[in-house]
Amino acid sequence: MSKENGQEYIIQVRNLKKHFPIRKGILLREAGAVKAVDGVSFDIKRGETIGLVGESGCGKSTTGRTILQLLAPTEGEVLFEGQEITSLGSSNLRRVRRNMQMIFQDPYASLNPRMTVGKIVGEPLEIHSIGSAASRAERIRELLEIVGLAPHMINRYPHQFSGGQRQRIGIARALATNPSFIVADEPISALDVSIQAQVVNLLDDLKQEYGLTYLFIAHDLSMVRYISDRVAVMYLGKIVELGDCDEVYEHSLHPYTQALISAIPVPDPESTFVANRVVLKGDVPSPANPPSGCRFHPRCRFTTEICENEEPEFRNLGTTLQAHYVACHHAEDFL
Amino acid sequence: MSLSPTTPSAAPSVTTGNNLLKTLRKLFSTPTSALGTSIVIVFVLLAIFGPLIAPYGMNEQFYDALRQPPSRSHWFGTDHLGRDVFSRVVLGARDILLLAGLGTLLAVLAGAFFGLISGYFGGMFDEGVMRFFDSLLAMPALLLALLLLGTFGPSRNSVLIVIIIVYTPIVARVVRSVVLGVKHKGFVESARLRNESLGYILGREILPSVLPALTVEAALRFSYAIFLVASLGFLGVGVQPPNPDWGLMVNEARPHVSTTPWALTFPAAAIAILVIGVNLMADGLKRALQGAD
Numbered sequence A: 001m002s003k004e005n006g007q008e009y010i011i012q013v014r015n016l017k018k019h020f021p022i023r024k025g026i027l028l029r030e031a032g033a034v035k036a037v038d039g040v041s042f043d044i045k046r047g048e049t050i051g052l053v054g055e056s057g058c059g060k061s062t063t064g065r066t067i068l069q070l071l072a073p074t075e076g077e078v079l080f081e082g083q084e085i086t087s088l089g090s091s092n093l094r095r096v097r098r099n100m101q102m103i104f105q106d107p108y109a110s111l112n113p114r115m116t117v118g119k120i121v122g123e124p125l126e127i128h129s130i131g132s133a134a135s136r137a138e139r140i141r142e143l144l145e146i147v148g149l150a151p152h153m154i155n156r157y158p159h160q161f162s163g164g165q166r167q168r169i170g171i172a173r174a175l176a177t178n179p180s181f182i183v184a185d186e187p188i189s190a191l192d193v194s195i196q197a198q199v200v201n202l203l204d205d206l207k208q209e210y211g212l213t214y215l216f217i218a219h220d221l222s223m224v225r226y227i228s229d230r231v232a233v234m235y236l237g238k239i240v241e242l243g244d245c246d247e248v249y250e251h252s253l254h255p256y257t258q259a260l261i262s263a264i265p266v267p268d269p270e271s272t273f274v275a276n277r278v279v280l281k282g283d284v285p286s287p288a289n290p291p292s293g294c295r296f297h298p299r300c301r302f303t304t305e306i307c308e309n310e311e312p313e314f315r316n317l318g319t320t321l322q323a324h325y326v327a328c329h330h331a332e333d334f335l
Numbered sequence B: 001m002s003l004s005p006t007t008p009s010a011a012p013s014v015t016t017g018n019n020l021l022k023t024l025r026k027l028f029s030t031p032t033s034a035l036g037t038s039i040v041i042v043f044v045l046l047a048i049f050g051p052l053i054a055p056y057g058m059n060e061q062f063y064d065a066l067r068q069p070p071s072r073s074h075w076f077g078t079d080h081l082g083r084d085v086f087s088r089v090v091l092g093a094r095d096i097l098l099l100a101g102l103g104t105l106l107a108v109l110a111g112a113f114f115g116l117i118s119g120y121f122g123g124m125f126d127e128g129v130m131r132f133f134d135s136l137l138a139m140p141a142l143l144l145a146l147l148l149l150g151t152f153g154p155s156r157n158s159v160l161i162v163i164i165i166v167y168t169p170i171v172a173r174v175v176r177s178v179v180l181g182v183k184h185k186g187f188v189e190s191a192r193l194r195n196e197s198l199g200y201i202l203g204r205e206i207l208p209s210v211l212p213a214l215t216v217e218a219a220l221r222f223s224y225a226i227f228l229v230a231s232l233g234f235l236g237v238g239v240q241p242p243n244p245d246w247g248l249m250v251n252e253a254r255p256h257v258s259t260t261p262w263a264l265t266f267p268a269a270a271i272a273i274l275v276i277g278v279n280l281m282a283d284g285l286k287r288a289l290q291g292a293d
Helices: A060-067 A090-097 A117-127 A133-146 A151-155 A163-175 A193-210 A221-227 A245-250 A255-262 A305-309 B016-027 B031-053 B085-121 B123-138 B141-152 B156-182 B186-193 B198-235 B246-256 B261-290
Strands: A009-024 A029-045 A049-053 A075-080 A100-103 A181-185 A213-218 A230-235 A238-244 A324-326
Touching: A009 A060, A009 A213, A029 A060, A029 A075, A029 A213, A029 A238, A049 A060, A049 A221, A060 A181, A060 A213, A090 A100, A100 A163, A100 B186, A117 A133, A117 A151, A117 A163, A133 A151, A133 A163, A163 A193, A193 A213, A193 A221, A213 A221, A221 A245, A230 A245, A230 A255, A238 A245, A238 A255, B016 B031, B016 B261, B031 B085, B031 B261, B085 B123, B085 B156, B085 B198, B085 B246, B085 B261, B123 B156, B141 B156, B141 B198, B156 B198, B186 B198, B198 B246, B198 B261, B246 B261
Parallel strands: A049 A213, A049 A230, A100 A181, A181 A213
Antiparallel strands: A009 A029, A009 A075, A230 A238, A238 A324
8 A cells, every 4th residue: 555655645735726717809818817726735645535525616626637637737736646746747647647547527428438338447558558458358357346347248338327337437447557546526426316325335445445545526515524534625716624524524613614514404404403504695706806815704604804804824723633724714713 | 459259248249330230221211311322322333333334435426416315325315516415424423423522531531630639729729720711611612612723723633622622611610519519528538637649539539429420511511512513514614524524514515405405404413313312311321320329
């Protein structure tokens, strides 16, 4: 598992920014930028699952894609096993990418409809020239078995599978090169609830068996709590709270996290005393023109003057051993 | 890659050959597309075996049988120069199919190339290529063709170049629009995540999704190309006499329409039937290929 010189952190993200330019006019002059990810820093320990949650459009997926270098970051660094990868050349990047994979949100769009399952799962082996043709065929069958599909389905096309099965194929493809780090971009949000649990359990089993590290992007808070060791909450391109899962869920220090958690449905609302149900007012502001100071201040219940003018620092209010980062001027009040 | 054939597969292993057969079967499943496809096949056979079928040479003149109406010895009659119209129509098939076919093929290749690159990269490059193509599209095809032929001088090669220039932008647009819909899908991102080469991403991941639309567009362009070749021949700026080009034949027979209407009718009918046939086939292809997804 920790063969690479005992690095504790598999991924280190330093002040990552991804801005998408807004172009206007026939000359495509840059008229501003959508700040999808605007200064995000966090580390992922080897073997842990870190959940990344937030509303639609807050930059979760962009963060995942920028870490994997699918999108070139505007600013900031990404270190994979201690190596800076944002400036790597194509051939070096290819070597690194054997170890980083992604599971996509939409299992209907992530598999090429005109390729057989065998071909889809085998593609990564081919590009990285792993093994001979015969050993690849063997590996493909093995991968299908690992994700719970029958090996004889190898010659079928994606449209012959259900959504859950397709997601399993996507997982098999991600596992093909034996990666150590996987970004799961809302891997279950397109699936039926009954299938969601199966896929999440599969991911969990695979993690135990192959020592994987996940960045699990989702908006389903209870699912994230179930699978993650730590959780990061994103709002408008920034991480507002980051800490151990239970800590964040039980003692959230950011008003936004509190609102999210209070919105988790409970099995029996009538018998459960629902205290402090926080209903957020308004919509998420445009990431092209984020509010001054704390980005959450127009929607926050606790807004004071400082919130409007000063951007809160992302600081540790936990212990060194059990860090709990939060970006809120009034976080101490919630301790 | 070769997957072991011993796999006990319950699913039908679909191959390209099977797909072709399936498409053909679908083409013959509705009467209209069956008719269209049959027409095209007959004309292609005529083009290939024309010299064996035609009873006389294309410029063989019968001075004792000028302006003959259709008869047993001259099925479509003879024109004002005593040439056998049937032979000329049969022998003319090769020229028009080759010119239109080759021109379409090259336009489709060029259009697919520009469409793929332009759609995939986007940005300024896309903008530049597409605006240039738009400017070509802004002119009516025939006008553009006349302009180009005026520059190059009338010849077979010029007609070919005209077809390519006139139809590449249209094909490129169609391909580009499909690429735009596909390039952000997970399987393309997954290929990029593996550091696949550009050629692989465009050729193996994206192109297969483009093929159905491209095939249908190619068939449509083919029918327009036939029409364009015939029109240019008719206007006298395409294939030159004494070649048996259908458009040219119509033009040559025009002053004599009162005495030899058959010399005008049969080549004109050949153009019409072939164009209709190709169109019906294109329609059938559209149903067969695009209904599949």
